[in-house]
Amino acid sequence: MTVLHAAHALTPTGWQADLRLTVAEGRFSEVEAGRAPEPGDVRVAVLVPGLPNLHSHAFQRGMAGLAERRGASADTFWTWRETMYRFALRMTPDEAEAVAAQAYVEMLESGFTRVGEFHYLHHAPDGRPYAHVAEMAERIAAAAALTGLRLTLLPVLYRRSNFGGAAPTEGQRRFVSDLDLFARLVEASRSAVANLPGAALGIAPHSLRAVTPEDLSAAIGLAAGGPVHIHAAEQTREVEECVSWSGARPVQWLLDRVGLDARWCLIHATHMTPDETARFAASGAVAGLCPVTEASLGDGIFPAPGFVAAGGRYGVGTDSNVLIGAADELRQLEYAQRLGQRQRNVLAAPGASTGRALFDAALAGGTQALAAESGGLARGAPADCVALDGADLALLERRGDALLDGWIFAAGSRAVEGVWVAGRRVVVGGRHVAREAVAARYAGALRRLMAE
Known part of the structure; x- marks a missing residue:
């Protein structure tokens, strides 16, 4: 005692x-x-x-700082992604566990006590499933067990390379599963976290780029009441391509076609109209904000004032793990708003502490998004x-x-x-x-x- x-x-x-x-x-x-x-x-x-970290790609901790050399043309998320693909194709299960453990140590040292691991590095470097389909998920669970970090594991369904069901690229081969393989991976992942105290399992359709509507429906059916996380509207190009494909913006499409509720967490949701922002806030779903990564990748600024004013819930995550820190994410969230609004103390109520407003929101939103006990x-x-x-x-x-x-x-x-x-x-x-x-x-x- x-x-x-x-x-x-x-x-x-x-x-x-x-x-x-x-x-x-x-x-x-x-x-x-x-x-x-x-x-x-x-x-x-x-x-x-302790704070929840609602969005992490642990393996990316190993490439922190490796994408900071300017290319021949303008660098964007899309050029960074090619560097990430090359790095991901090299990693063995032992290396993935070692990198995840380092990331999890740094999360704990910064004040996070739970992570939502948005896990899509599933297969062997040649793209074939491991003999044990959840080999890489078990390595994530082992890193959490070693370090003591609470884990909400979010196995990712990744089937396509772009809107409209485009075939995956060679660089995505370690991520891609058909629906039968993904169903087996989910069940094996459930077993992988079964003995971790306080662990939870959810589902993560990667994005509307990476799944068709039919894929998305199948993935939701595997959630078994657990949380559902999805990347949405992170970059303007993504929004434009979604409109070209469907006639709707990503968050609009999810609101109209899926029906968001408290189980859902939309990661980033950076680029929304005022109507999308208000409807998303009213849905009860959580916005998963990753301010340090969003700044690193040049994504844009989340429309936080309107979202918070409409009663929206949010939490923070470390995403690419280029810099791991609970305070860093909260500070960057507020500072981005200050730059965008040209004001100070944007996310606090009149007369209230900004630090307290950020902390309370991240604690409540992250707890909900990760199906954690409050x-x-x-x-x-x-x-x-x-x-x-x-x-x-x-x-x-x-x-x-x-x-x-x-x-x-x-x-x-x-x-x-x-x-x-x-x-x-x-x-x-x-x-x-x-x-x-x-x-x-x-x-x-x-x-x-x-x-x-």
């Missing part, structure tokens, strides 16, 4: 001073405010719930939490929501001192307990990948 004592803690009812939390069997069995610490308590300055720092809730270093210069003399403002806008990951998942401490002094071993394995994998 572990007992945590926080001088300042963010609970479902607000900030509490001198909060004493007893952890038993991975949950908070007792939560008492106004209690002095007792001998043996683990004492922390600031305690907040609760926060409350009795009976999963003991997933993050301790911030009250001695960090950005947190000194702060109280209440100002602590979140200091973390998100001034300190970032350096302020994360400790992380617990299911009551197990996985980050101590800002470093994951398995960091050295995981980093050594990652370095070996990168040496092999870069040598080819």
